[in-house]
Amino acid sequence: MTPEQILDVAPKILTQAQRESYFENGYVLLESVVPMEWIEKVRAVTDEMVERSREIATSDMVFDLEPGHSKDNPRLRRLSSPVEHHPTYWDYASQSVIADIAADLVGPDVKFHHSKLNFKWAEGGEEVKWHQDIQYWPHTNYSPLTIGTYLHDVGEEQGPLGVIPGSHNGELFDEYNDKGQWIGCIDDGDLPRVPLDKAEYLMGPAGSVTVHNCRTVHGSKPNLSDLGRPLLLNVYSAANAFTYTANPLPSRYEGTIVRGKAARWAEHDPRPCQIPPDWSGGYTSLFALQQGEEWSEEQLQAVAEQNQEIRGTAA
Ligand SMILES: O=C(O)CCC(=O)C(=O)O
Structure with a gap:
């Protein structure tokens, strides 16, 4: 659907x-749009996941650990595919206001692609370099977008998501x-061709939502503050966008229609897309x-096995 066709459908949120503004700038910030009941549920399961991470010492397909992570002092960079690891994450991705937000921006038929929870831990949470997402997971059109939910308040010091309008x-x-x-960046x-001086940093209280299009250049600075910045990211597309490379973050929910109905025809954008490495054997982070x-042979082997297991259970 063109932006005009999407705008002709009455919005939900x-x-x-x-x-x-989203169609013009490639992003939108929605402050405090998610009810706190949802945020509290997601925070509670996230605490459980952080507890689980104390038992592991090296990154795998579930937990991406910062150097220095330990049992006593967990430091996570990312929980990969949270929807695969706790039902609350999937309930949130499929039943909450964020799926309605996706429908307002891609059209009424919405497909889920993948999720991740980037922690940006206090006192050193790593930067995310400037990049575009679609080269990681090409689709037949450029409708895919990422919806980020801030689980805690985020200000300038916490390394908020930055976008280039x-x-x-x-x-x-x-x-x-x-x-x-x-x-991957x-x-x-x-970089001199990117107007970095125009970057907008998206901040807000817990329950605020960032949305960026899959072609939008974005990144974030390290978190040097003493507060973490967990950002739960869920990726959706129009139902008529189809992938043609392996999903780096597979889950059983990949391809699930979360609003509207499945497409019978694929929509193709004529603009070319770069092809990433083949992720079908597993993706690090x-x-x-x-x-x-560099990940060790053992880590890569474990990732390949976990990957096989998840792809085997994909719907
Ligand atoms: O966590 C962030 O600040 C940015 C996340 C991001 O760009 C990504 O995971 O693709």
């Missing part, structure tokens, strides 16, 4: 001005380096890839 209508950048290695040599971290 957003104002018409917010929808227009209008970049969704610009260049799609190469996320490989000049040696042909996937770096925009190479330093290309955005942070590890951007930081150029």
